[in-house]
Amino acid sequence: MVTVPARRLVLLGGGFSTDEDGLLDDWLLARARGPRPRVCFLPTASGDAPGYVDRFLDAFRPRHCEPAVLPLFRRELDDDALRAFLLAQDVVYVGGGNTANLLAVWRVHGVDRLLREAYDRGTLLCGISAGANCWAGASHTDSFGPLAVLRDGLGLLPGSVCPHYDSEPGRRPSYRRAVATGALPAGWALEDGVGTLFTDGRLQEAVARRPGARLYRVEPDGRGTADERAVPCRPLGTTA
Structure with a gap:
């Protein structure tokens, strides 16, 4: 009997580039397959910014994992090598931008x-900001300057995503509207400091690295406004 691996996604409201304590990244690695x-x-959203890559490597080299970087603006791998490389990963971590x-x-x-192929094979896909937006079918983004709607995501997570729900002016009312x-x-709005794990498109776990950080489920209420429901988040550092 063939066992079909669970398809898993993590949305991060923080990580190595913004959080000094490293709690969200430690939580992420604990959910990866394998001991190391x-x-x-993937720093694509930042144009493969060297400083961003350096921060990732500085954060993950000391951890119990094998970090690597896939640049695309100066791509070195042919199609076969690119496929082999990505499918060999246990975690794909997409940066912001x-x-x-x-x-x-x-x-x-x-x-x-x-x-998509890696996801179907059990690779844990994750990301922060743009790296969270990309997995959903639609997202709330500042890619075009002012906050706008983008309905061109990968669609691995049903619905929409909005990052920085509490930290960037205008995000909350604009997304609700x-x-x-x-x-x-309808979709998921992440405050900074939140991490969420979805398995086969369903929310499995929500955690917070700082007190009061929240995840919201936002849905239309049928009366021209949006219903916003806070989802309980386990504080990191406590027992699940």
Whole structure:
């Protein structure tokens, strides 16, 4: 009998680039398969910014994992090598930046298809900001300057995603308005400091690295506004 691996996604409201305590990244690695997981960083959304890559390597090299980076703006791997490399990873960690540009570059190089294949094979996909937006079918993004709707995501997570729900001016009312009017489908809004694990598209776990950080489920209420429901988050450092 063939065992089908669970398909898992993690959305991060923080991580190595913003959090000094490293709690969210430690929580992420604890959910990876294998005792020493291979973790690939995709810095595409930032244009493969060298400083961002350095912060990732500085954060993950001391941890019990095997970190690697996949640059696409100066790509070195042919199609076969690229597929072999991505499918060998236990975790794919996508950084922040421009969601629309990220998706466009991935599609040019066929990375979107490879990530779907990796997902179906059990690779844990995750990311922060743009790296959280990209997995959903739609998202709330500043890719075009002002906050806007993007309905061009990979669709591995049903609905929509909104990061930085509590930390960037205008995010909350703009996202609620987009969901209320149907411009965006119902979805998940992450405050900074939250981590969420989805298995086969269903929320399995929500955690917070700081007191009071919340995850919200936002849905239209049928009366022209949006219903916002806080989801309990386990404080990191406590027992599940």
